Structure formats: structure tokens, C-alpha cells
Amino acid sequence: MPEVLVRARRLTKRFGSFTAVDGIDFDLYQGEAFGFLGPNGAGKSSTMRMLGCVSPPTDGELTILGGDPRRNGPAIRARLGVVPQEDTLDVELTVRENLLVYGRYFGLPRAVIRERTGQLLDFVRLADRADDMVEPLSGGMKRRLTIARSLINDPAILILDEPTTGLDPQARHVVWDRLFRLKQRGVTLILTTHYMDEAEQLCDRLVVMDHAKIAAEGSPRELLGRYSTPEVVELRFDPADHEDAAKRIQDMFTGARPEVLADRVLLYVPDGDGALAAVLGTGLQPITSLVRRSTLEDVFLRLTGRSLED
Amino acid sequence: MAARAESAEPGWWGLTVRGLRCWLTVYRRIWRSSVYSSVLGPLFFLGAMGFGLGSLVNRHGTAGLGGVSYLAFVAPAILATQAMQTAMSESTFPVYGAVKWNKMYIAARATPLRPADIYRGHLLFIVIRLAMNSVVFLAIAAAFGAVSSPWAVAALPAAVLCGLAFAAPVAAWAITVSRDTAFNYALRFGMTPLMLFSATFFPLSQLPGWLRVVAYLTPLWHAVALCRSMTLGTLDAGSAAIHVGYLTALAGAGLWAGTVTYTRRLYA
Structure with a gap:
């Protein structure tokens, strides 16, 4: 020791x-x-x-x-x-x-x-x-x-x-x-x-x-494992549709606790591509979408509900 | 390696010396210009006051000055005043700057130095500056014939003590100041009246009685009286003890206060 x-x-x-x-x-x-x-x-x-x-x-x-x-x-x-x-x-x-x-x-x-x-x-x-x-x-x-x-x-x-x-x-x-x-x-x-x-x-x-x-x-690895998921889907919608889309995604992924930020919706899932396909399958049309690995930023967001740079 | 290592557990004096060294390193860069001003300043003052104004005064008799020439009367006062000015300029903006501008204090507090060591180290540097300026001044004054007693040698520690009596409390205050404009007020409304009304350029007997009492309470009056009694050789033990006691008490109170204010400011 x-x-x-x-x-x-x-x-x-x-x-x-x-x-x-x-x-x-x-x-x-x-x-x-x-x-x-x-x-x-x-x-x-x-x-x-x-x-x-x-x-x-x-x-x-x-x-x-x-x-x-x-x-x-x-x-x-x-x-x-x-x-x-x-x-x-x-x-x-x-x-x-x-x-x-x-x-x-x-x-x-x-x-x-x-x-x-x-x-x-x-x-x-x-x-x-x-x-x-x-x-x-x-x-x-x-x-x-x-x-x-x-x-x-x-x-x-x-x-x-x-x-x-x-x-x-x-x-x-x-x-x-x-x-x-x-x-x-x-x-x-x-x-x-x-x-x-x-x-x-x-x-x-x-x-x-x-x-x-x-x-x-x-x-860092432990924190990611404990507080986040391997993958994250970032979805950005037209500001006019943002709230509505966020609501629908929250209803869809109740287990994945989507994080709704002012400008984006983050989906914490083991399989990002699968989740994104599921979102698109419902007819939702994000302006941009990104599947990425989860980071400590996500750990912080999941822990506090706020982003680090705020 | 033959280099001498300093003790691992230095006492307050060892740490104070460490606090002094950084100021010496910085001073090495600017000493030429500072010597220039500490030689020229007294030359101008002695020339203008001692000879210019002095020739006018001497013509009308100097009984009011104790029978000495105006130059001999004014030289020790300029010595004490210069010590005050050196002390004030070294203990105001540089203290403020060491927190806000060059951040010397902030850098030093991350090292073994405590706030009190940083404070005393800076004061020690000011003492060295005071001694340098005062030696130069006394030499020039002696060359001008403004010194009439071997006791004048003792005017050197007296001038340094005078400076410390200003620097210690002023630095203790300066570390608490949040805007440097405060120093301009202190210099203008604190130092200037002291310089004019402490029996520097004329004896106190020229002042109304109440103002004389005020003058007796000010540190510069004590410093001027002390330095004058030494360069003129009119020293008497009783009044010297009062002057030295007063100035020492002021320096001591400043040292105590500075330890408190530096700790409060640097250890938030």
C-alpha cells in the first residue's frame, strides 16, 4: 500500500x-x-x-x-x-x-x-x-x-x-x-x-x-462505468421543436434517463447507433445527431444535472 | 557538492532574510536610477534651502535657530524628512504591487515564508534603502559644512529609525488597501503637512501654540529634533530617550499590526 x-x-x-x-x-x-x-x-x-x-x-x-x-x-x-x-x-x-x-x-x-x-x-x-x-x-x-x-x-x-x-x-x-x-x-x-x-x-x-x-x-474509468453509459447520443432539434421532441424521447427511453439541456438532448445508452435508429424510426427529425463515447463531462452532468462549463 | 545548505528549520530571522533577498534581486536592476535620485534629491534640497533660502535667513540673524546657520539648521531636518519620504514610497505602492502587480508576496507565500516573514523581509529591505540614502545624505551634508559634531554619526541610525517608524505601520496599512488611490491621499494629506510643520524649515516657536502641540505629537517632529541634536551636538540624554522611545514605540506597534494584517491578507 x-x-x-x-x-x-x-x-x-x-x-x-x-x-x-x-x-x-x-x-x-x-x-x-x-x-x-x-x-x-x-x-x-x-x-x-x-x-x-x-x-x-x-x-x-x-x-x-x-x-x-x-x-x-x-x-x-x-x-x-x-x-x-x-x-x-x-x-x-x-x-x-x-x-x-x-x-x-x-x-x-x-x-x-x-x-x-x-x-x-x-x-x-x-x-x-x-x-x-x-x-x-x-x-x-x-x-x-x-x-x-x-x-x-x-x-x-x-x-x-x-x-x-x-x-x-x-x-x-x-x-x-x-x-x-x-x-x-x-x-x-x-x-x-x-x-x-x-x-x-x-x-x-x-x-x-x-x-x-x-x-x-x-x-476516470470507474466513474464512467458507475455514472455513465459506454455511449452517448447527442441530438439537436430545431429550437421550435426542441421541447416537444425532448418530451417524446423521455417517454421512449424512460430507463436511459435522457438529459435535456437547453439546446440538446443526450441519451445515455449502451448502444448508440441502435438508440439513434430507434429515435429516427419514430419520425423525429433532429438537425444534427452524434453518437460518441461517454466522457467525464457526462459523469458530471449525470451527477449534477448541469454541465461543467456553466 | 561543497555548497552550504541552510538549516532545514530556519527561525524567524532566517526566513526574514529570505524575504529580503527577492527585493535585493529586484533592486539590482534599478539601483542606478535610485542612487541618482538619492544623491540629486538632497543636493537640490541642500542647495536651495541651505544656500538659497539660507543666505536670506542668515542675513537677518539666526538667534531663533539657536545661533547656527540656516544650512546647519535645515540639513538634519531634510535628513529625517528624506527618511520619511523613502519609507513612505517604499511601503505604499510596492506593498500594494506585491499583492496586485508583480505578485511577489503571492509567490512567496507558497514557500516556507510566513506572512510575517514576508513583511519583515520587506521592511528589512526598506531599512537597507534608508541606510543607503541616509549615508549619502550625511556625507553630502558634511561636505557642505552642515555638520558640526561627531555625534552626527548617530544621526544615521536615528534617520533609519525614523524611516522604520513610518514604514512599519504604513506597510501594515498598505496591505489592507484595496485601491491604490488611497496612497495618493496619504502622501498628499499625511506626508506633506508633516514635512512642513515639524520644525523642518523653521523652528516651532514660529507656530501658534495649539499647532505646536500637534507638532509635538507627530513622529517627524521627534525624528527632526533627534537628528538635529546629533548633527549640531546639542544632544541631551533625556529628550533623546523620549524621541527614540516614541519612534521605537511607533515602529514596534507597526510591526505588531503588520504581522496581523499581513496574515489576514495573505492567509484568507
Whole structure:
């Protein structure tokens, strides 16, 4: 059994009368990539700040690397790497200076920082920009630099809050590729995301968060098996007919619990082509129809009745 | 590897020094322009006040100034005022910017540093800036013949203390500010009157009695009186203790408040 690095029980964060995190339980094991999937405002970032020991829990238990964040903050943070949601790079310094300043916060000797800077900039493919200012770097490069910076202290856990939010698809894939390599090297990752594909690609295990609570937990495969069906039929109707068509489909597939969204009807079935043929057989005429595999987006929809991007 | 590793469990001082280093790294980029202004500023001031205004004042007798030249009267006041100005400019916008613009504080809080270390590290940098500016000023003032006592050496720590008495509480406040326009009010309506009415350019005896009482309560008056007693060699232990005590109390109260406000702001 791998070592438990983080243990949370009834972990709660309140801001005045607002409850951002409402009594969640989870364990993080050595070497895994653990994800918090949920829409904006679900409580993911508040959870990450508590894990980063910069936001004391209001209630519940939290043990990180064997320590209590309230009492052992500096010692725990010395062993964490944090990639915050918003870049906190000093854009008036060079790439190398950013790593130097950050490494010095951890009390690392200059020689160690110099050596690691070379390795880390190679790893995030910024070696050729080492002496450039940060300001003109692209969003994707800044993100990669933030990741390199978070690794300067050789952390036991890397915490990433929405690591690819705001990046274009290509830059996102480069970041995913680097994070995947870290995972292959055995770095323990915790990340939050509201991108289902990010969670599917990177996470060994994840929790779905909604309204400050954990709605479900498991590996992406387990969650798909438990909360969704292998296939999904997406049907889009003329807005004028949408309600009527949705009603007829709901009556037809009572067992499959069709999800009726504002613009689409989703049918959760084992056999998508069969279900689509059955729909078309009744004379319903969708404008577009699509049979696809089910994703974590569907898991979230089935759990909460809402889509992640809302 | 022969590199010296720092202790794994650093104390508050070790963490404070770590909080200082980032400011030094940033300062390395801008030190030339800052030295420029900290040399030229006092040169202009001493030139204009000491010689320009001073020649006019000296002609009418300086008994009201304690019998010293106007230059010797005004130089220690400019020293203290400059310390206040350095402290105010370093503890307002940079503090705000470290949360909102370059996010130095936000980056640092993810490391072993606690909010109190981040605060003290920044203050330590301000202390270094104060010492640099004050050394330069004292040297220039001495070269102009505005210093008449070896006690003037003690005006250096006095000026630094004066700056800290401003920087510590002002930074403690600046971290709580949500819009940077607040600083302009503080500089305009806080610092400017202090600069004008703290026995800087004329003795307090020129002011009406009630305003004199107000002046006695302000930190800059104490700092000016302390620095002046040192450069002129008129120091007496009793009043020096009052001035130092007042400024130390202000700095201490600021340090206490800053630990609270920084923690509240950075550990939400």
C-alpha cells in the first residue's frame, strides 16, 4: 500500500456565512495523480489553498506530509510545489532570475539553484529563453516557467490549480505532455480542472466536486462505468421543436434517463447507433445527431444535472 | 557538492532574510536610477534651502535657530524628512504591487515564508534603502559644512529609525488597501503637512501654540529634533530617550499590526 501523503477528513472552509468547502474527505497516495474536477465555484481552489498551507481550514482534519498545516506550515511548504491559477512570475526579471528568487525562498544554495535551473529549463523547453525577460513570453511559456519554478525545491507533492486554464489548445497539449512526464517520473500530483479531457488524460484518481462537496470519487474509468453509459447520443432539434421532441424521447427511453439541456438532448445508452435508429424510426427529425463515447463531462452532468462549463 | 545548505528549520530571522533577498534581486536592476535620485534629491534640497533660502535667513540673524546657520539648521531636518519620504514610497505602492502587480508576496507565500516573514523581509529591505540614502545624505551634508559634531554619526541610525517608524505601520496599512488611490491621499494629506510643520524649515516657536502641540505629537517632529541634536551636538540624554522611545514605540506597534494584517491578507 503506498504511503498516504495527504489525509483530509470533514475538511471545511468558510468565509463568513459562505461555505466554500463543506466537510470533504479524501486521501492522496504517494506517486498518484489526483484530480479535483468541478465547475468554477465548486470549492476546488479553496481546497488547493488549504493544501498549499496558505489558508487555514475552518474545521475538520488535514494532515499533509505528516504535519498539521496550522502548526507546521513552513516545514510542509518547504516540500510542496505550487502552480497557482494565476501566474505570479516577476515579469520584470529574467527567466533565470525568477527561478533564483524562488529557490532562495526555500533556502537553497545558489549552486544548487543554478544546477536545477539548467535541468528544469531543459525539461520545460525554455533553456533558450533563460536570460530573456519574462514579460514577452507567451502564456504557455509562462505556465511552463511556473511549473519549472514550482519544481525548484524538488517537492514531494506538486499542486496545480487549473494548470491550463486560459491557454490555447496547442499550448495546453505541451503542458499536459510535461505533466504526464512528471507523473511518469513518480512525482505526486494534485490538480484541479474544469476540463474533463485534462482530468481524463492526467488523473489516476479524481473526485468530482460540486457545491463545496465531493459528489463522486474514483478513477476516470470507474466513474464512467458507475455514472455513465459506454455511449452517448447527442441530438439537436430545431429550437421550435426542441421541447416537444425532448418530451417524446423521455417517454421512449424512460430507463436511459435522457438529459435535456437547453439546446440538446443526450441519451445515455449502451448502444448508440441502435438508440439513434430507434429515435429516427419514430419520425423525429433532429438537425444534427452524434453518437460518441461517454466522457467525464457526462459523469458530471449525470451527477449534477448541469454541465461543467456553466 | 561543497555548497552550504541552510538549516532545514530556519527561525524567524532566517526566513526574514529570505524575504529580503527577492527585493535585493529586484533592486539590482534599478539601483542606478535610485542612487541618482538619492544623491540629486538632497543636493537640490541642500542647495536651495541651505544656500538659497539660507543666505536670506542668515542675513537677518539666526538667534531663533539657536545661533547656527540656516544650512546647519535645515540639513538634519531634510535628513529625517528624506527618511520619511523613502519609507513612505517604499511601503505604499510596492506593498500594494506585491499583492496586485508583480505578485511577489503571492509567490512567496507558497514557500516556507510566513506572512510575517514576508513583511519583515520587506521592511528589512526598506531599512537597507534608508541606510543607503541616509549615508549619502550625511556625507553630502558634511561636505557642505552642515555638520558640526561627531555625534552626527548617530544621526544615521536615528534617520533609519525614523524611516522604520513610518514604514512599519504604513506597510501594515498598505496591505489592507484595496485601491491604490488611497496612497495618493496619504502622501498628499499625511506626508506633506508633516514635512512642513515639524520644525523642518523653521523652528516651532514660529507656530501658534495649539499647532505646536500637534507638532509635538507627530513622529517627524521627534525624528527632526533627534537628528538635529546629533548633527549640531546639542544632544541631551533625556529628550533623546523620549524621541527614540516614541519612534521605537511607533515602529514596534507597526510591526505588531503588520504581522496581523499581513496574515489576514495573505492567509484568507
